[in-house]
Amino acid sequence: MLESIVENIVSSVRQVMNEPEAGLPLHIPVFGKNAESYVVECVRTGWVSSVGKFVDRFEEDLARYTGVKRAVAVVNGTAALHIAQLMVGVQPGDEVLIPSLTFVATANSVKYCNATPHFIDVCPKTLGVDPVKLDGYLSEIADVKEGVCINRNTGSPIRAIVGMHAFGHPFDIEGVQTVCAKFGLKFVEDAAESIGSYYKNQHTGGFGDVGIISFNGNKTITTGGGGALLTNDESLADRAKHITTTAKISHPYRYFHDTVAYNYRMPNINAALGCSQLEDIEALISCKRGIADRYLKAFESNEVCQIFKEPADCRSNYWLNALVLNPDFALKSGEIINLMHQHKVFVRPIWEPLHKLDIFAGCPQMDLSVTLDLGNRIINLPSTPSLD
Amino acid sequence: MLESIVENIVSSVRQVMNEPEAGLPLHIPVFGKNAESYVVECVRTGWVSSVGKFVDRFEEDLARYTGVKRAVAVVNGTAALHIAQLMVGVQPGDEVLIPSLTFVATANSVKYCNATPHFIDVCPKTLGVDPVKLDGYLSEIADVKEGVCINRNTGSPIRAIVGMHAFGHPFDIEGVQTVCAKFGLKFVEDAAESIGSYYKNQHTGGFGDVGIISFNGNKTITTGGGGALLTNDESLADRAKHITTTAKISHPYRYFHDTVAYNYRMPNINAALGCSQLEDIEALISCKRGIADRYLKAFESNEVCQIFKEPADCRSNYWLNALVLNPDFALKSGEIINLMHQHKVFVRPIWEPLHKLDIFAGCPQMDLSVTLDLGNRIINLPSTPSLD
Numbered sequence: 140m141l142e143s144i145v146e147n148i149v150s151s152v153r154q155v156m157n158e159p160e161a162g163l164p165l166h167i168p169v170f171g172k173n174a175e176s177y178v179v180e181c182v183r184t185g186w187v188s189s190v191g192k193f194v195d196r197f198e199e200d201l202a203r204y205t206g207v208k209r210a211v212a213v214v215n216g217t218a219a220l221h222i223a224q225l226m227v228g229v230q231p232g233d234e235v236l237i238p239s240l241t242f243v244a245t246a247n248s249v250k251y252c253n254a255t256p257h258f259i260d261v262c263p264k265t266l267g268v269d270p271v272k273l274d275g276y277l278s279e280i281a282d283v284k285e286g287v288c289i290n291r292n293t294g295s296p297i298r299a300i301v302g303m304h305a306f307g308h309p310f311d312i313e314g315v316q317t318v319c320a321k322f323g324l325k326f327v328e329d330a331a332e333s334i335g336s337y338y339k340n341q342h343t344g345g346f347g348d349v350g351i352i353s354f355n356g357n358k359t360i361t362t363g364g365g366g367a368l369l370t371n372d373e374s375l376a377d378r379a380k381h382i383t384t385t386a387k388i389s390h391p392y393r394y395f396h397d398t399v400a401y402n403y404r405m406p407n408i409n410a411a412l413g414c415s416q417l418e419d420i421e422a423l424i425s426c427k428r429g430i431a432d433r434y435l436k437a438f439e440s441n442e443v444c445q446i447f448k449e450p451a452d453c454r455s456n457y458w459l460n461a462l463v464l465n466p467d468f469a470l471k472s473g474e475i476i477n478l479m480h481q482h483k484v485f486v487r488p489i490w491e492p493l494h495k496l497d498i499f500a501g502c503p504q505m506d507l508s509v510t511l512d513l514g515n516r517i518i519n520l521p522s523t524p525s526l527d
Numbered sequence: 528m529l530e531s532i533v534e535n536i537v538s539s540v541r542q543v544m545n546e547p548e549a550g551l552p553l554h555i556p557v558f559g560k561n562a563e564s565y566v567v568e569c570v571r572t573g574w575v576s577s578v579g580k581f582v583d584r585f586e587e588d589l590a591r592y593t594g595v596k597r598a599v600a601v602v603n604g605t606a607a608l609h610i611a612q613l614m615v616g617v618q619p620g621d622e623v624l625i626p627s628l629t630f631v632a633t634a635n636s637v638k639y640c641n642a643t644p645h646f647i648d649v650c651p652k653t654l655g656v657d658p659v660k661l662d663g664y665l666s667e668i669a670d671v672k673e674g675v676c677i678n679r680n681t682g683s684p685i686r687a688i689v690g691m692h693a694f695g696h697p698f699d700i701e702g703v704q705t706v707c708a709k710f711g712l713k714f715v716e717d718a719a720e721s722i723g724s725y726y727k728n729q730h731t732g733g734f735g736d737v738g739i740i741s742f743n744g745n746k747t748i749t750t751g752g753g754g755a756l757l758t759n760d761e762s763l764a765d766r767a768k769h770i771t772t773t774a775k776i777s778h779p780y781r782y783f784h785d786t787v788a789y790n791y792r793m794p795n796i797n798a799a800l801g802c803s804q805l806e807d808i809e810a811l812i813s814c815k816r817g818i819a820d821r822y823l824k825a826f827e828s829n830e831v832c833q834i835f836k837e838p839a840d841c842r843s844n845y846w847l848n849a850l851v852l853n854p855d856f857a858l859k860s861g862e863i864i865n866l867m868h869q870h871k872v873f874v875r876p877i878w879e880p881l882h883k884l885d886i887f888a889g890c891p892q893m894d895l896s897v898t899l900d901l902g903n904r905i906i907n908l909p910s911t912p913s914l915d
Contacts, residue, residue, distance in 0.1 A: 168573045178566045178796070185556045187751040187800060188744020214602050214752065217790035243773055243784045250787045253641070356576020356794070363575040363794035364602065385631055392864055394879045396631045399638045399886055402605035406744070406751030408566070408796065412575060476780055491782045498787055 141471060144443050145478040148462070151437040152484055155430060156521050162483025163521040166459060168361045170412070171419035171526055177411035189384070191407030193414050200417045201367055205334070205352075207345040209376035211368040212405035212413070213383050216331045216353025219366035220248035220301065222383055222403065223349045226368070226375050227325035229254050229298045234290055234503060236300040236324070238268055239492040240510045245301055245329065246493050246502075257290070257297060258494040258504035263513065265450045266461070267310025268302040270318045276505040277322050288322040293503060299325035304333035304343050306519065307359070307458035308449055312338045312346045327351070330369070334359050335424040335456035344369040349379075354409075359423060359458050359524075360416035362409040419526060424456050426524035431457035434520065443468060447517075459519040461489070469515040476518060489517035529859060532831050533866040536850070539825040540872055543818060544909050550871025551909040554847060556749045558800070559807035559914055565799035577772070579795030581802050588805045589755055593722070593740075595733040597764035599756040600793035600801070601771050604719045604741025607754035608636035608689065610771055610791065611737045614756070614763050615713035617642050617686045622678055622891060624688040624712070626656055627880040628898045633689055633717065634881050634890075645678070645685060646882040646892035651901065653838045654849070655698025656690040658706045664893040665710050676710040681891060687713035692721035692731050694907065695747070695846035696837055700726045700734045715739070718757070722747050723812040723844035732757040737767075742797075747811060747846050747912075748804035750797040807914060812844050814912035819845035822908065831856060835905070847907040849877070857903040864906060877905035 156163055181187045194212055201210040213219050229235055231253035237245045239258040246256040259276070262269035281288050281297060288297040302315050312328070319326045328347030330336070336343045344350030349372070354365035368379050386400030405413075416423075434446045444464045449455035464472060472488055479486050492514045494504050544551055569575045582600055589598040601607050617623055619641035625633045627646040634644040647664070650657035669676050669685060676685040690703050700716070707714045716735030718724070724731045732738030737760070742753035756767050774788035793801075804811075822834045832852045837843035852860060860876055867874050880902045882892050 168575055170570050170573070174570045175567050178570060179563050181751075182558050182562045182566060182800070185558070187556055188749055189752060190744075215790050243775075243782070243788075244790060247773070247787050247789070251639075356578075361576060363569075363796040364577060364790075364792070385635070387631075391868065392875045393861075394631065394876075396884060396886065399635055400631075401635070402603050402632060402752075404752070406797065408751040408800070409794065412570070412796070473781075480779065487780045488782075496784060498784065 141474055142478065145475055145482070147441070148444065149479060149482045149484050151441065152520055154437050155433040162485055164485050164523060165487055165519060165521055166357050167523050168356055169423065169524055169526055171415055173418060174412055174415035177415050178408055181408040181411050187408040188406050189404045191410070193407045193410035194405060197410040197413040197417070200414060202369070204417055204420065205342045205344050205369055207350070207369045208371045208373060211376055211379045211383065212410055213366045213368065213403040214405055215364045216351060216355060216366035217244040217248055218383070218401070218403040219351035219353070219368050220245060220329065221251045222379055222401070223327045223351050223368055224248060224252050224254070224299060225382065226379055227299050227327060227348050233296050233298040234293065235298060238303055238510070239494040239504065239507050240266070240305065240490060240514060241303045241493065242490055243493060245303065246499055254298070255295065256493070256499060256502050258502060258507060260505055260507050260509050261513065262311065263509055265310040266305035266308055266447065266513065268300070268315050269509065270311050270314030274318050274321070277318065281322060283323050286323045288324055290503065297324065299327055301327040301329050303329035303331065304336060306461050307333045307336045307456040308447065309333065309336055309338040309343050309453040309455065316346065332358065332458045333456060335420060337454040339452050345371060349375060354413060359427065359456055360413070360420055362405065362413040362416070365405050365409050365413060422526055423524045427457050427522060430522055430524065431460055434460050438462070457522065460522045462518045462520055464516040464518065466516070469512070472515055472518060484521065486518050486520055489514060489519065529862055530866065533863055533870070535829070536832065537867060537870045537872050539829065540908055542825050543821040550873055552873050552911060553875055553907060553909055554745050555911050556744055557811065557912055557914055559803055561806060562800055562803035565803050566796055569796040569799050575796040576794050577792045579798070581795045581798035582793060585798040585801040585805070588802060590757070592805055592808065593730045593732050593757055595738070595757045596759045596761060599764055599767045599771065600798055601754045601756065601791040602793055603752045604739060604743060604754035605632040605636055606771070606789070606791040607739035607741070607756050608633060608717065609639045610767055610789070611715045611739050611756055612636060612640050612642070612687060612689070613770065614767055615687050615715060615736050621684050621686040622681065623686060626691055626898070627882040627892065627895050628654070628693065628878060628902060629691045629881065630878055631881060633691065634887055642686070643683065644881070644887055644890050646890060646895060648893055648895050648897050649901065650699065651897055653698040654693035654696055654835065654901065656688070656703050657897065658699050658702030662706050662709070665706065669710060671711050674711045676712055678891065685712065687715055689715040689717050691717035691719065692724060694849050695721045695724045695844035696835065697721065697724055697726040697731050697841040697843065704734065720746065720846045721844060723808060725842040727840050733759060737763060742801060747815065747844055748801070748808055750793065750801040750804070753793050753797050753801060810914055811912045815845050815910060818910055818912065819848055822848050826850070845910065848910045850906045850908055852904040852906065854904065857900070860903055860906060872909065874906050874908055877902060877907065
């Protein structure tokens with residue numbers, strides 16, 4: 140019976156996506172006409188490394204596209220998450236609220252700050268932070284003392300929340316902002332997956348005290364490896380640039396550094412790819428939204444599963460389309476994925492909820508029932524756009 | 528008088544180096560015939576990111592060239608230093624012996640491990656660790672208890688030494704190995720600057736428990752941004768690869784991670800540059816050694832300064848040629864550099880000794896008289912090779 144269900148799913152996927160011979164990959168990079176000439180220019184001029192015109196241009200183009208004052212390009216999204224938390228003042232011993240239903244980089248980056256991930260639940264309508272449930276939880280376990288949110292159970296400051304727009308679907312940003320204001324939390328907006336996604340007509344990543352984006356090879360646009368911080372705070376941007384470039388004080392030749400810092404700058408050759416990708420982003424997003432429309436139609440009368448639809452008042456990039464299995468099939472997702480792989484449709488499940496990993500055992504957590512439920516029921520479908 | 532001295536130095540530099548119109552840069556990347564086609568191949572195939580054939584090939588080619596069993600490519604030399612220390616067991620609260628006369632990344636990477644830099648002096652004959660002086664110092668301040676070296680003054684374990692081959696000149700590796708054996712220290716060999724440099728006919732980077740190289744844009748060869756770990760220990764290499772790639776356990780689709788880990792992998796497009804650079808490395812090194820020969824001749828009868836010569840039994844890549852001012856001019860190096868910049872010869876001083884930076888004030892240190900002396904007297908000269 141599962142076999143015929145899977146054949147039905149596979150057939151719907153194949154109605155939507157053109158299939159290469161090797162099978163349907165989840166998401167691969169698509170480059171437009173200038174990508175080659177930009178990287179060749181880097182090689183010919185020798186400007187491949189940590190300074191160069193493409194880094195500056197990429198930061199400017201990205202800030203313009205996302206509607207923020209400043210973007211700071213870094214080696215990857217993980218580095219951006221690390222620096223974002225330092226920028227909002229996360230200190231050793233602090234707790235940082237993060238969804239359990241996200242990529243492991245978020246929890247790792249909390250650890251780089253010598254802080255502790257504190258896992259929170261998500262909302263089934265957005266797949267992101269559930270601010271109503273969070274408000275209730277924090278009201279129970281936290282006190283605000285002199286503007287600092289203190290976890291009554293651990294005695295530690297809860298400094299910040301890192302909210303993530305899962306698969307490009309914006310979460311309830313205003314709801315989270317309200318919780319942050321009420322409890323004195325800093326807000327890191329994790330837009331790793333949501334370039335081209337809008338919340339109430341404003342691009343994601345610019346709502347938090349600081350935002351971050353990833354340009355890993357599996358994302359909507361890529362720089363090979365890369366990431367960026369987004370902010371409307373000029374001073375925060377300057378500090379982020381400084382601490383990601385070894386904190387060298389400007390001097391024509393001497394080597395003074397004024398803080399323990401990082402080598403997180405994005406090389407020019409990677410930024411060159413990014414400049415080309417930003418030239419094509421509208422076409423890529425439009426294609427991705429077309430794919431989502433076709434998926435929504437192809438699965439609309441499926442009795443076993445549905446395609447996750449962008450939240451109200453949001454325009455999603457539909458980075459990775461998400462197939463949500465009906466609760467009856469919660470324990471079958473592994474089998475379904477295996478069978479789909481046999482059909483050369485290379486789907487993947489949503490992340491293993493982070494609080495279930497041994498390495499984060501013992502970290503504080505709220506009730507995570509929605510995470511546990513959705514963690515068993517979501518499968519990402521092939522979503523590569525095309526520029527043809 | 529200083530002006531005429533500088534004119535004399537500038538004239539000697541110009542005898543050695545062909546000067547572009549914009550002036551003589553310190554060191555810029557030089558690419559051979561395949562660099563363009565390799566990066567274009569990445570763009571055309573879409574393999575620009577964290578997996579791809581160039582990453583595997585670069586690791587294999589690099590291991591072969593440096594004579595070690597395994598190389599693990601990472602985003603930069605700083606990341607390599609961080610992971611190298613984790614791999615040899617540096618723990619929070621430990622001390623790590625590092626030269627004060629090195630780039631700030633070394634001390635920063637100790638801090639990433641929540642350990643403390645412990646500054647040691649260098650030898651005037653190598654510009655690297657002075658093992659005789661270090662032996663005397665450790666004999667005074669440290670005890671070995673159950674195989675662990677303990678600093679009697681601080682009570683902390685001294686876990687490892689990070690020795691650096693400054694400007695490509697190998698330090699006294701056997702001397703350092705003897706000290707490590709005597710005091711139970713792990714040996715991280717910082718070959719950031721010494722690709723193509725040999726100690727007693729064996730390539731640097733393979734002597735320590737683990738070695739590291741940098742491929743930053745200012746190095747002998749570059750990947751835009753990049754670095755690598757070198758080791759003869761297969762298990763260490765496997766652990767290094769694992770922890771630099773988010774510690775994901777191999778599974779066709781599920782997301783299990785078994786340790787707090789890093790996103791330090793080198794993207795494929797950067798590795799593509801590296802593969803091309805390794806094809807040309809013998810020609811580049813040969814050209815750089817030719818430049819050094821000509822500098823040595825041009826300055827041999829100079830009464831104010833001399834070119835630093837490779838240590839005995841070593842073959843140096845002469846990454847950056849080092850001009851050593853006579854002690855009379857120790858306080859004049861800033862003025863000399865300024866004047867040389869006015870002549871469009873873009874020299875730089877050796878690094879500001881790290882123990883003098885405010886951020887490392889209070890870190891333990893031995894007598895650093897050689898560091899303080901040389902720190903005032905060394906100027907790096909333009910050393911870009913050519914493939915013409």
